[in-house]
Amino acid sequence: MTDLIQAVHRTAVKGAENPFDLHTAQAARKFHSSFPEYQPTPLLRLSSLASSLGIAALYVKDESQRFGLNAFKVLGGSHCIGRYIARRLGAEELSYQQLTSPEVREKLKGLTFVTATDGNHGRGIAWTAARLGLNSVVYMPKGSAQERLENIRALGAEASITPWNYDDAVRFACQQAEENGWVFVQDTAWPGYEEMPTWIMEGYTTLALEAVEQLGEMRPTHLFLQAGVGAMAGAVAGFFANYYGKDCPIITVVEPNKADCIFRTAQANDGTLRNVTGDMDTIMAGLACGEPCSIGWAVLNAWGRNFLSVPDTIAAKGMRVLGNPIGDDSRIISGESGAVTTGLVAELMQNQNLSDLREQLELTRDSRILCISTEGDTDRDNYRRIVWDGRYPNV
Numbered sequence: 001m002t003d004l005i006q007a008v009h010r011t012a013v014k015g016a017e018n019p020f021d022l023h024t025a026q027a028a029r030k031f032h033s034s035f036p037e038y039q040p041t042p043l044l045r046l047s048s049l050a051s052s053l054g055i056a057a058l059y060v061k062d063e064s065q066r067f068g069l070n071a072f073k074v075l076g077g078s079h080c081i082g083r084y085i086a087r088r089l090g091a092e093e094l095s096y097q098q099l100t101s102p103e104v105r106e107k108l109k110g111l112t113f114v115t116a117t118d119g120n121h122g123r124g125i126a127w128t129a130a131r132l133g134l135n136s137v138v139y140m141p142k143g144s145a146q147e148r149l150e151n152i153r154a155l156g157a158e159a160s161i162t163p164w165n166y167d168d169a170v171r172f173a174c175q176q177a178e179e180n181g182w183v184f185v186q187d188t189a190w191p192g193y194e195e196m197p198t199w200i201m202e203g204y205t206t207l208a209l210e211a212v213e214q215l216g217e218m219r220p221t222h223l224f225l226q227a228g229v230g231a232m233a234g235a236v237a238g239f240f241a242n243y244y245g246k247d248c249p250i251i252t253v254v255e256p257n258k259a260d261c262i263f264r265t266a267q268a269n270d271g272t273l274r275n276v277t278g279d280m281d282t283i284m285a286g287l288a289c290g291e292p293c294s295i296g297w298a299v300l301n302a303w304g305r306n307f308l309s310v311p312d313t314i315a316a317k318g319m320r321v322l323g324n325p326i327g328d329d330s331r332i333i334s335g336e337s338g339a340v341t342t343g344l345v346a347e348l349m350q351n352q353n354l355s356d357l358r359e360q361l362e363l364t365r366d367s368r369i370l371c372i373s374t375e376g377d378t379d380r381d382n383y384r385r386i387v388w389d390g391r392y393p394n395v
Contacts, residue, residue: 016302020238025205048327064376074124079203119148126157187231234296256282286337318343
């Protein structure tokens with residue numbers, strides 16, 4: 001396991017302006033809190049685990065309880081759709097109550113949103129569209145779990161699994177939007193397609209704002225963030241950088257080694273985004289993305305101190321650790337993409353062969369670490385195979 005962990009380390013951040021500040025997060029949370037289902041997700045302090053690992057504190061924000069959808073992604077999709085509709089109707093912002101009014105519904109009749117997804121983002125788009133009385137079309141990459149597909153279809157979306165990888169499914173969704181007059185909603189940004197991804201990323205700052213409010217006076221020394229295209233990681237990193245300023249935690253970005261486009265971009269360090277092609281056959285389906293979000297990378301390039309590429313065994317370890325707590329710690333059901341950061345923290349602190357890497361990341365007995373469990377068991381069969389049986393591919 002050890003020799004499969006790769007790391008790019010920076011001794012200092014570059015620092016840069018970014019739009020993911022307190023005002024942005026407060027506006028996003030105001031929108032989300034207008035939904036009747038809104039509640040902040042729990043921030044759990046795992047004191048017994050922290051003591052066992054030899055650190056001062058470990059906090060995990062459990063996004064499995066977000067809007068009843070078992071993942072955080074709905075924060076971005078719903079906020080983006082809300083911003084798009086407000087712009088379309090000439091308003092600055094619209095609440096859930098306004099979006100669901102008969103007058104607005106009549107004006108939006110027949111509107112269709114389309115996206116590509118590994119599961120959680122598409123489910124959030126489908127849920128939002130259904131809540132607003134609108135249409136959604138969702139394309140999934142090959143190898144997507146049937147359960148994730150059916151969860152999306154259950155919300156009324158037209159959904160299907162394509163024969164392509166994630167990034168090619170994104171391109172297909174974009175093409176379908178152009179051909180059919182649909183609205184393309186994706187958190188992958190590229191030149192000419194940046195406003196919608198920015199709105200999605202702004203939506204993710206709701207969870208970051210909740211976290212700092214829940215932490216109160218306790219400032220984390222380390223923030224571990226998983227990345228697919230890097231939209232969530234960029235938004236949360238940007239918010240923490242703005243919120244804490246010179247006291248910003250050490251930010252570490254974690255990716256599967258079969259889909260480590262952010263790591264490769266950081267490793268090259270030449271101003272060019274690096275892509276990963278092929279099947280990207282990792283158990284971390286939500287992170288199996290081969291092309292970085294340009295907006296997310298701009299923030300991570302400025303504020304990221306460490307970029308790690310890790311094997312599937314790290315995610316599996318995190319799932320087992322969180323699902324089998326010690327002492328009085330709360331149990332957290334965390335999926336493959338949600339558990340990888342906690343799994344990495346546990347491996348770093350327990351594996352004596354990783355002492356040099358621990359030193360690079362400045363992990364000590366005084367470290368106060370924040371991780372985000374971005375999803376629950378969104379593929380329950382696979383969750384049980386990994387946690388119960390220790391069976392999963394590509395390890």
